[in-house]
Amino acid sequence: MTEETSLDGLGQKVCDGRRVDQAEALRLYSLPLEDLGALADRRRQLAKASAYDGQGNQIVTYIIDRNVNYTNVCNVYCKFCAFYRTEKDDDAYVITLAEMDRKIEETVALGGTQILMQGGHHPKLSLQWYLDLLSHIKAKFPQVNIHGFSPSEFIHFREVFGLPLEEILSRFVKAGLGSIPGGGGPGRAHETESPHRRRPRISPDSSALAHLPR
Numbered sequence: 321m322t323e324e325t326s327l328d329g330l331g332q333k334v335c336d337g338r339r340v341d342q343a344e345a346l347r348l349y350s351l352p353l354e355d356l357g358a359l360a361d362r363r364r365q366l367a368k369a370s371a372y373d374g375q376g377n378q379i380v381t382y383i384i385d386r387n388v389n390y391t392n393v394c395n396v397y398c399k400f401c402a403f404y405r406t407e408k409d410d411d412a413y414v415i416t417l418a419e420m421d422r423k424i425e426e427t428v429a430l431g432g433t434q435i436l437m438q439g440g441h442h443p444k445l446s447l448q449w450y451l452d453l454l455s456h457i458k459a460k461f462p463q464v465n466i467h468g469f470s471p472s473e474f475i476h477f478r479e480v481f482g483l484p485l486e487e488i489l490s491r492f493v494k495a496g497l498g499s500i501p502g503g504g505g506p507g508r509a510h511e512t513e514s515p516h517r518r519r520p521r522i523s524p525d526s527s528a529l530a531h532l533p534r
């Protein structure tokens with residue numbers, strides 16, 4: 321692509337269902353949210369059109385899942401956030417395996433098939449702690465997809481673990497991670513709303529996050 325491609329041309333490319341390259345993705349990323357949302361909706365329509373015997377755009381599907389926050393300890397201190405605690409706060413927590421099991425059992429009993437698992441940027445939880453958590457969940461609930469962590473958490477992991485994103489992702493997936501949420505909006509908000517935001521913003525060029533191994 322092509323810095324030369326006009327925005328109209330790029331929009332048409334998206335609407336036609338053609339693949340955009342990295343530079344084009346960065347241009348799309350800077351669009352006003354409503355414009356980006358309209359293009360995303362167009363791609364969704366294209367992707368769904370042939371599903372359900374051609375009724376993919378008339379049928380809306382859903383899953384039952386549960387948000388589980390594995391810790392509220394976070395060292396980012398976003399101004400808008402009422403969730404985070406410091407390690408010294410009385411109500412700071414790190415989830416236990418028993419508590420995680422209970423939450424997933426309740427979810428499964430209601431027909432749930434997925435957990436969305438995210439947490440604060442805990443400064444001390446180790447790589448092994450996350451691997452143990454993932455493998456425990458996968459072993460006990462193999463039918464439940466673990467949709468977990470946000471891009472900003474992965475950047476945090478990269479700093480704390482001192483490993484490349486690709487390796488962290490690979491090890492998480494091997495332990496049981498099934499998919500990751502987007503989370504770009506919070507990443508942006510953190511950058512501007514936290515006085516302690518020292519880490520780089522997640523951007524579409526985080527290729528390891530764009531290609532989660534399945």
Ligand code: SF4
Pocket residue numbers: 394395396397398401402403404439440441510
């Ligand atoms: S990263 Fe920001 S929004 Fe998320 S838990 Fe920490 S302080 Fe709250």
